Amino acid sequence: MFAYYFKLGLRNLRRNPALTALMVLTLAVGVAASVSTLTILHVMSGNPMPHKSERLLVPVFNNGPLEGYSPGDEPNDHQVTYRDAMNLLASGPGERRTAMMGVGGSLQPERKDLAPFAVAGGGPTRDFFAMFEIPFLYGQAWSAADDKAGADVIVLTRALSEKLYGDVNPVGRRVRFEGFDFLITGVIDTWNPVPRFHRIVGMGAFDREDELFVPLASAVRHEWNNYGNTNCTGNAGPGYQAFIDSECTWLQFWFELRSAGERPALQDWLDGYAAEQRKLGRMPRKAPNDLYNLTEWMEHLKVVGNDNKLSAWLAFGFLLLCLVNTVGLLLAKFSVRAAEVGVRRALGASRREIFHQFLTETAVIGLAGGALGLLLALGALALIALQSKQLALVARMDWTMLAVTFLLAVAAALLAGLLPTWRACQVTPALQLKSQ
C-alpha cells in the first residue's frame, strides 16, 4: 500500500501546483538556511583529534603582577613564559610534551627562477609531530639531539616542498631561511585539521597554515621574535636575553598523557610547580593553575564565535516559521479533498488508511523540499565560501550533514503534516456524501 500511496503522493504534487510549489519552496528555503548554518557550526566546533582529545592538555599560569589584581581575575594571556615552558619540558610529567612559538621570515630558494618570498610556520619541539600525529611524506622529524643543540634543521610542508623542489624528495638538502642554511629532515604530508587547534593564540583557528617547522631552540638561538601574540605585563628590558628571562607570555604548551585518568596527577604536579616558583618570587597572584583538555581549550578560546551561534539560532527560528507556514498550506490543500475522503471512507477505508495516505503524501512533499533544500544549501555554502579563505575552510558539506539535511526535511514535513492529516481523517462520510 505504501508504494501506491507514494505514487499517489507524487501525482498529487500536480494538484494545486501553485500551493504545492509554495510548500516545497518554503520547506526548501527553511531547510537550506538551517543546514548551511548548522554545517558551518558543525565544522567549526569539530573535534580535530577525537581519539586523544581527552589526553591532550594545555596548562595556563596566572603569572601577572600582584598590583591591580583581584582574586578571580582571568590571566592576561593563555600562553606561558619561556622559563615555564623550559621547566615543563625538562621535568613535567606526561608521555609527550611540546612548547611552540611562531616563526616567520624570508625564504631564499636555490632555484634562480624563484624570487625570495615570505613564509611563516611554527617553532615546536620534536614531540609536536608525534603528539599531533602529523603524517610524513618524506623523511622524519628532527632528533632529540637537534632539539637540545638548537640545530638548524627544518621540516617543510608538502605545499612548500612542491613549490621549491617539485615532486622530488628534498630530504638532506639545505634551504635558506631568515639568512641561515637549514637542513631538511622531513616533509609532512597534507595536514589540515579543522579547527587548527595547535596554536590558536596568535595564529587563529581558521586563518593561516604553518608552512614549515624549525626547532624552538634553533629559533631562540637565532634570537627570533615570536611570530604571533606576545603579552608582557611589565617592561621586559632591552635585548633578547632580558625578554627570554621576563614574565612575558608567548609560547603555547601541550601535554600528552597516557590516559585521561592521569589528569588529576598532572594538576597536582602543576600546583606543586607553581608553589615552587612562588618560593623563587614568581607568580605572586597565587591564582589557580588552569588545565584544559583539547575540547575545553577550544571552548575556552571561543573558537565558535557568538555570531555563528546567532546565525544558527536565527536560521532555526526561520525553519520553525517555514514549518508553521507549511502546516497552514497543507491544511488548505487537504481541506478541499473532504469529498474524496468521504467517498473512500464510504467504500470501506479505515481512518488509519486515510491517515497513512495523507501522511505519505506529506512525506513526498518533504522529500521534494529536502532535495531542493539540499541544492539551495550547497549554493549557499558555495557563496559563503567565496567570502574569504577562513569561510572556505568551514563552509564545506560533509556526508553527515547531507544525511541530516534529508532527515530534517522529511521529519519537518511529517511534523507539519500531522495536524492537517488528522483533520482530514475527521471527515464524516455521511455528511460528505449527502452534500454531493
Next chain:
Amino acid sequence: MEIRPILSALLRSKTGPILVAVQVALSLAILANALHIVSERQAVAARPSGVVAEEDIFYLQVSELKNQPTFNDMVASQARQRDVLRAVPGVQSVAQTNQAPLSRSGNNTGISASPDQLKITTGAAFYVSPDSLVKTWGLKLTEGRDFLPTEVADLDMNKDDYQVDVVIVTQALAHKLWPDATTYVGKTLYFGTGKDAEPARIVGVVERLQSTGAEVGERAEMSIVQPIRRISKPRAMYTVRAEPGQRERVIKEAEEALRKDAGNRVIIRALTFEKDRLERYRADRGLAWMLVTVSVLLMLVTASGIVGMASLWVTQRRKQIGVRRALGARRIDILRYFVVENVMITSAGVAVGLLGALALNHLLVSTLELARLPAGYLIGGALIFLALGIAAVYGPAWRAASISPATATRGVV
C-alpha cells in the same frame, strides 16, 4: 463595524487564524532583532578612522636579505628607501610606521594618568614613526603641534630601552585620562603603573585615530603616536599617500623602485588601507547580509502564508458570501470583512510577536552579549507586519468581493 460577528466567526474555526497569527508573531520577533543587529553592525563599520581619503593610502612591508647588518647599516638603508619612495611620481607623502589602523595586528601599550594608580587607565594602540603620520595620514590636530624633527629617536631594539618623552594622543584617550580637563597639551601621561612607569608629555591632540583592532566601543579610539624609528632587523614598513586615483600605479612603481634599489635582494608586501578595512568588517558584513536575506525571506514566507490561508477561506465561504451579496451587502462590505478579519488576526500576532521579540532579545543579550533592542524597532516591525497583512489579504479579498451572488448561491460549493 461588524467586529463582533467577525470575531465570533473566527473563534468558531480557530486553527487557521492561529497559524497565521503564529507566523506573524515569529516573523516579527526575528525581524525586529535581525534589523537591529544589522543597523548596529553598520554603525560600527561606518565609524571614521581619522585617516582622510583612505583609498589613497597604502603600505609597503620591506625586508632586505642581509646577513647580520649593523644598526647604522639598517638606519642608512631605511633612510634611502624612504628617499626612493618619495621620488616615485604620484607619491604625495611617505612615513615609516610600525603598524596600520584596522589591520588587526600590532603593538599595544598600557596608559595611566598617574603612576600611583593600581591599574592602567586603558590599553592603547602604540604607533611610532620617525616621520609625520599627521601629515601622511591627514590626522586632524585639535590642539598642540606635530613632532619636531629634533624629537625623533632611533631605537636599537636589541639594545636600547629608553622611552621618548613626547607623545601625541587622540582626543578620546585624553578625555579618558582626564575627564574634567578642557585642554590637554602639556599634561603628562604614564606608560604602565608603579615605580617603573615611564612619563611622556603631550605635545599634540588629534581628533581621531583608530586602533589596529578597531574594537567595538571606546577602545577603538585609544591610540598614541611617538616619534621613534624602531630597528631590530633589516625590515621596515612604510605608509604612502598617493595622489588621488593613482594608488595602483604608484604601488607598482614603488615596488619596482625599491627592488631595483636593493638589487632584488628584498621581499616586498604591499597592502592597502581599503583592504584592511574590508577584512576588519568582513564578518560583520557577512552576518548583516545573512540577516537581511533571512528578513526578506521571513516576510515573503509570512505573506505567502496569509495569501494561502485567505484564499482558502474565500473558497470555503463562497456560498456565504453569495448569500450576503444577495441580501444587499455591497462589494466594499465583503472586502472590508476580509480586511478587518485579517487585521484582527495580524494584530493578535503582532501583540504576541512584540513579547516574542523582547524575549528573544533578552536571550540574545544574556547568552550572546548583544545589545538591547530599542523600542523603535518594535513599533517599526509592528507597522511593517500590519501593512504586510493588509497587502497580502487584499488580493483574495478582492476576489471574494467579485463573486457574483447568482453563481455563489447556485448550490455548488
